[in-house]
Amino acid sequence: MIRTVYSAGWILIAVVSVLFCAEVEKVDTIEKTFRFKDPLAENLLIVDNVYGDIHVTGYNGDEIRVSAKKSIPVRADETLTEIYEEVYLDIRDEDDVVELYVDGPFRDCDGRSRRRGRRWRTRYEVRYDFEIQVPRGTHVELSTVNDGEIVVEDVDGQYDVHNVNGNIEMKKIGGWGEVYAVNGDVTIDFVKNPSSNSRFGSLNGEVRLYFMPSVSADFYLETFNGEIFSDFPVSYLPIQAETRSEERNGRYVYKVNRRTAVRVGNGGPKIELDGFNGDMFILEKR
Numbered sequence: 001m002i003r004t005v006y007s008a009g010w011i012l013i014a015v016v017s018v019l020f021c022a023e024v025e026k027v028d029t030i031e032k033t034f035r036f037k038d039p040l041a042e043n044l045l046i047v048d049n050v051y052g053d054i055h056v057t058g059y060n061g062d063e064i065r066v067s068a069k070k071s072i073p074v075r076a077d078e079t080l081t082e083i084y085e086e087v088y089l090d091i092r093d094e095d096d097v098v099e100l101y102v103d104g105p106f107r108d109c110d111g112r113s114r115r116r117g118r119r120w121r122t123r124y125e126v127r128y129d130f131e132i133q134v135p136r137g138t139h140v141e142l143s144t145v146n147d148g149e150i151v152v153e154d155v156d157g158q159y160d161v162h163n164v165n166g167n168i169e170m171k172k173i174g175g176w177g178e179v180y181a182v183n184g185d186v187t188i189d190f191v192k193n194p195s196s197n198s199r200f201g202s203l204n205g206e207v208r209l210y211f212m213p214s215v216s217a218d219f220y221l222e223t224f225n226g227e228i229f230s231d232f233p234v235s236y237l238p239i240q241a242e243t244r245s246e247e248r249n250g251r252y253v254y255k256v257n258r259r260t261a262v263r264v265g266n267g268g269p270k271i272e273l274d275g276f277n278g279d280m281f282i283l284e285k286r
Contacts, residue, residue: 025071025072025073026071026072026080026084027069027070027071028069028070028071029067029068029069029070030066030067030068030069030070030089031066031067032065032066032068032091033063033064033065033066034063034064034066034093034098035062035063035064036062036064036095036096036098036135036138037095037096038095038096039062039135041095041096042096042139042157042158043096043097043098043135043137043138043139044096044097044098044138044139044140044141045064045097045098045099045100045132045134045138045139045140045141045142046097046098046099046100046101046140046141046142047099047100047130047132047140047141047142047143047144048099048100048101048102048141048143049100049102049128049130049142049143049144049145049148050102050104050106050128050144050145050146051102051125051126051127051128051144051145051146051147051148052127052128052129052130052144052147052148053129053130053144053148053149053150053151054130054132054142054144054148054149054150054151055130055131055132055150055151055152056130056132056133056134056140056142056151056152056153056155057132057133057134057152057153057154057155058133058134058135058136058137058138058153058154058155058156059133059134059135059136059154060135060136061133061135062135063133063135064098064132064133064134064135064138065132065133066100066130066131066132067130067131067132068089068100068128068129068130068131069127069128069129069131070087070089070126070127070128071126071127071129072084072125072126072127073125083126084126086104086105086126087102087103087104087105087106087126088102088103088104089101089102089103089128090102090103100130102128104126125146125147127147129148134155136154136155136156136157137156137157138155138157139157139158139159139175140152140155140157140158140159140160140161141159141160141161142159142160142161142162143161143162143163144163144164144166145163145164145165146164146165146166147165147166148163148165148166149163149166149167149168149169149184150163150166150167150168150169151168151169151170151171152168152169152170152171152173153170153171153172154171154172155170155173155174155175156173156174156175156192157174157175158175158176158177158196159173159175159176159177159178159179160177160178161177161178161179161180162178162179162180162181163180163181163182163184164181164182164183165182165183165184166181166183166184167181167184167185167186167187167205168181168184168185168186168187169187169188170187170188170189171189172189172191173188173189173190173191173192174190174191174192175192175194175195176194176195176196176197176198176269177194177198177199178198178199178200179199179200179201180199180200180201180202180274181201181202181203181205182202182203182204183203183204183205184202184204184205185202185205185206185207185208185278186200186201186202186205186206186207186208187208187210188200188208188209188210189210189285190209190210190211190212190285191212192212193211193212193214193215193216193217194217194269194271195269196269197269197270197271197272198269198270198271198272199271199272199273199274200271200272200273200274201272201273201274201275202275202276202278203275203276203277204276204277204278205277205278206226206278206279206280206281207273207275207278207279207280207281208280208281208283209273209280209281209282209283210283210284210285211232211282211283211284211285212285213284213285214265215232215264215265215284216264216265216266216267216268217263217264217265217267217268217269217270217271218237218261218262218263218264218267218268218269218270218271219234219261219262219263219264219271219272219273219282220259220260220261220270220271220272220273221259221260221261221262221272221273221280222259222260222272222273222274222275223273223274223275223276223278223279223280224275224276224277225276225277225278226275226276226277226278226279226280227279227280228260228273228275228279228280228281228282229279229280229281229282229283230262230264230281230282230283231282231283231284232264232265232282232284233264234262234263234264235262235263236260236261236262236263237261237262237263238261239259239260239261264282
């Protein structure tokens with residue numbers, strides 16, 4: 001009987017502790033619709049995020065449909081209004097550019113608020129999660145830093161995609177461009193092989209590229225601790241040192257490229273794979 005009473009007491013204390021220490025979340029959702037002036041122009045979507053996910057999907061319509069969820073977890077007994085309002089979504093809508101820029105005190109190099117000159121309390125993470133639909137041919141520039149992944153689907157335009165602490169996944173992709181993650185994996189599934197020079201890489205993650213069987217390109221491969229795998233037969237290309245425009249002590253200075261160049265098929269656009277601690281895969285889409 002005593003044991004039962006103590007158990008019930010501990011359960012009650014635990015429940016009370018959970019209630020007082022539980023985190024609550026303040027959430028706002030921003031819904032916006034934009035339209036480029038000329039649907040046939042080289043239109044551009046820019047999303048510059050700090051905390052949170054970015055998910056962009058191409059479709060056959062002519063609108064840019066944005067849903068941005070702003071949230072912050074905070075302990076129930078603390079005030080969050082001021083810190084929450086200091087982070088906001090700055091929107092620029094021009095004829096051929098839509099830019100979504102998450103702004104706040106953390107944008108300053110010294111960590112100080114531009115408005116009040118005091119230090120930003122980094123324990124709070126104001127988060128934006130983006131769900132966006134774009135016309136399929138839209139060019140995209142996407143970036144996030146912490147606790148977020150970038151997913152792009154059904155986009156045919158040029159792309160420039162960067163993540164610091166998260167993965168990048170691109171599905172049913174055409175176009176060309178640059179994709180790089182610092183602490184995350186990069187996975188790209190092409191429905192059209194890149195038609196222009198492109199670069200893909202990760203500092204501390206794997207890079208997996210799924211090409212159509214008809215791929216024909218020159219690959220420039222660089223890694224330090226990883227290995228490079230290919231489903232395609234390759235022929236090796238010569239690598240030449242680059243001469244600098246200066247001399248030191250009467251001698252020419254050369255920059256030596258520590259990378260391998262290979263040709264797949266008949267060659268074509270230059271595709272750079274840049275890795276350091278992860279493996280890289282040149283795979284045939286099946």
